[in-house]
Amino acid sequence: MTQPDTAVESRQSKKGAAVVAAGALCWRRRSGALEVLLIHRPRYDDWSWPKGKIDAGETTPECAVREVREEIGITVQLGIPLPTIEYPVASGLKVVHYWAAKVDTAAPQPDGKEVDDFLWCSPERAAELLSNPSDREPLNALVEAFAEDRLATWPLIIVRHAKAKPRSSWTRAEGERPLAASGRRQAQAVSRLLEAWSPERIISSPWDRCVQTIMPYVKRSDAKLKLVDAITERDAARKPGRASNTVEKLFDRRVPVAVCSHRPVLPLLFDVLRGHMPSQLGELLPASDPYLAPGEAIICQVNCRKAGKVVSVEQFRAYDD
Secondary structure, three states, rough: OOOOOOOOOOOOOOOOOOOEEEEEEEEEEEEEEEEEEEEOOOOOEEEOOEEOEEEOOOHHHHHHHHHHHHHHHOOOOOOOOOEEEEEOOOOOEEEEEEEEEOOOOOOHHHHHHHEEEEEOOOOHHHHOOHHHHHHHHHHHHHHHHHHHOOOOEEEEEEEOOOEEEEEHHOOHHHHHEEOOHHHHHHHHHHHHHHOOOOOOEEEEEEHHHHHHHHHHHHHHHEEEEEEEEHOOHHHHHHHHHHHHHHOOOHHHHHEEEEEEEEHHHHHHHHHHHHHOOOHHHHOOOOOOOOOOOOOOEEEEEEEEOOOOOOOEEEEOOOOOO
8 A cells, every 4th residue: 555645554463364474675775876675585486575474472573674684684673664565375365564674784695595696776677576566565665755755764662661560469669560470571572572673772761660671672782771750650740841851852862762651651752752743643643541552662763864753653562472
């Protein structure tokens, strides 16, 4: 489907699909022109995009990054989502989710099994070579985004902390209320989900349940962690402007970032985001309590070339066992 202006769908794996897969359209700029990366699969003798089937317990963004790494040896960070394609296969309906992924200097290294060759080429040449006609749909969206200067982006992510121990069973300070056992497992899933966008900075409420949610990612990625009292439940209720300003200032820094906070604080953070996006994107942000499930995240892509403008919104929940 064609994405109008900058509006993008909020996506999870499609129910009823026999096969769910994900991949990426890797792109780069050369002498001011757009180039895309095609792969050749010897099994099918075709040209396509890096992609593959989702593994059990894996979200589609995680699958996309893993497949690019396994097939061509490049670890990418996902950019704007591109149109999802559907086509029939022997077992039923196959649904493939795609993202844009900028590649700067890394050289593709085909795995030699699934992929035996690659080609950087113009979008026009790619359209000629692609074996599956439906693969041209995400390509067209990529070309349109490049022409409109909304392809180069950085991610701003809002995360609700993972499942905590119930308030009713906690008698000590609220800031010390930790994650439940299921929440600790969920925190590991949050870490895997965040790796699809690789935020370099983490802004978190200092309360235990938020820090415990985000620490697995911090330890795996060496991201810089900053604890901010303004986005705790208590401080945000007293001084909501300070909580809002915490997110507002992130637009000036232009660094990939994730913010971990509490359910009651989320409306304040989303209001800030709405001020940086067109109305059709703002409608994709949760507007009613509980806003996000524990361990769920909103991913906004912010335009690198047009300061402070959000160009896509997605919503994903970390795998919950």
